[in-house]
Amino acid sequence: MARIRIRQHVNPLSIKYKKNIFLPSWDEIYINTNNPLHLDIGCARGKFLLKMALLYPDINFLGIEIRESLVIEANENCNRLKLSNLYFLFCNINTHIEPLLQSFQPGILNCVSIQFPDPWFKRSHQKRRVAQADLVCTVSNNLSKNGYIFLQSDIQSITREMEGEFMKNSALYEHYERTGLTANYFTILTEREAATLNKSKSVYRTLLQPAHNYN
Template sequence: MPKVRVRQHVNPLSNKYQTPVQPPKWENIYAQPDQPLHLDIGCARGEFLLSMATLQPNWNFLGLEIREPLVEQANAKVSELGLSNLHYLFCNVNNSLKPLLETFRVGTLQRVTIQFPDPWFKKRQVKRRVVQPELIDTLAAYLIDGGEVFLQSDVEAVAVQMCDRFEAHPAFQKQGAETWLATNPLPVPTEREVSTLSHGEPVYRALFIRC
């Protein structure tokens, strides 16, 4: 299937994206809806989750993405492969995360990844970044004790801001003594991660535990 050409940047504050998503019935999505859930926020084309879902059939995977054509293409691939533990949703995570998570059984959400989010470099655009205090509050409310949040970016300022906001929340504890993790603790890298490292550029990573 050819890749869909879409806009690289989508403003989550525009009127088009202010209606929260209607959660699906998870029993119609996943073969075993009570399996541990891995949530990938900003999943782009979904290749990372596709590999993860294949490697870890005892987990369910949910990718959230604001660019609808990418979601449609990713779900088409899931159908082609017959995977019953993976789904992608088109939504604005900043207004849809809580309505989605409250429809899962308590204790289902066990792992969250936020990888290479849109950096929104201009000062007036920083408010468009995905990791806002409200998002962290929601994750703290629904992530299981001992659950993981893995963050990475190739823009140091973005990585620092994400970490600062998680560290400021009493429910999360950063892992490791070093500022950044030297390696990815997950078995699958993202396409952006592979590309960045292949050019000899750094990736800034951090792991937080819900405690």
């Protein structure tokens, strides 16, 4: 299949990305809806999740992407591999995070990953960044007791900003600890991560997980 050429930057504040979305019946998507859920925000072409779903059949994976053409391509690849623990959803996560998580059973969200998000460098564009306060609050309130959050970027300030947004949330900061990582927590690299490392450039990673004394 020919590689789809897409726009690198999409404005999430555009009215077209604030419309209501159709959420599928998860019973028709996942063979076992009781499996823990890994939510990957900004999954692009989904190659990271395709590999993860093959490696971890007892985890359900959901990739979120705001560029619809990439979602179509990713689901076609998923269907071709006959994966019953993976789905890709076209949506603006900052607009749709609450109804999305409410469509799952409570306590099922076990992992959230945000990898190489658009940095939106201009000060006037920073409201377009993915780790906004409302998203962080909703994710934190829905994360399972032993759930964890993985963040990474090739821009150190972006990783630190995301980490700071999560760690100042009241649902996390008292019971969670942060760990800087020198390698990908999942061992499987995203396309952007591999390209960055191949250029001998740095990747900045943080894992947020329950503190050892949190029961």
